[in-house]
Amino acid sequence: MEQVKDYDQLTPEEITRRKEEMIRYFKGEMDFLTAQKEYQQVVTELEELRARHVRAQIMIANALAPEPEAEGPQVPVTPQTEGKIAPAHERKLKNVKQTV
Numbered sequence: 001m002e003q004v005k006d007y008d009q010l011t012p013e014e015i016t017r018r019k020e021e022m023i024r025y026f027k028g029e030m031d032f033l034t035a036q037k038e039y040q041q042v043v044t045e046l047e048e049l050r051a052r053h054v055r056a057q058i059m060i061a062n063a064l065a066p067e068p069e070a071e072g073p074q075v076p077v078t079p080q081t082e083g084k085i086a087p088a089h090e091r092k093l094k095n096v097k098q099t100v
Contacts (some may be wrong), residue, residue: 010018
């Protein structure tokens with residue numbers, strides 16, 4: 001392309017010629033842009049399908065997984081063990097001296 005002159009200095013014939021050049025350029029690019037748009041749409045559809053597939057696998061895995069165990073070991077409470085089972089950790093109270 002030739003060097004761009006100041007827009008005020010262009011003659012009406014030059015403006016018309018440049019408009020025609022621009023129209024030819026953009027029409028020539030339409031094939032490429034249309035192909036790129038179709039490609040992007042296909043890629044997006046594939047990513048959505050993969051996400052749905054992963055989501056379905058997670059749902060199946062969660063459905064087949066065993067129930068989570070409660071914290072700490074489970075000891076059945078019987079009349080012999082009742083009151084004798086120590087908690088996993090005992091809470092210690094802080095000793096505070098009172099000054100009066």
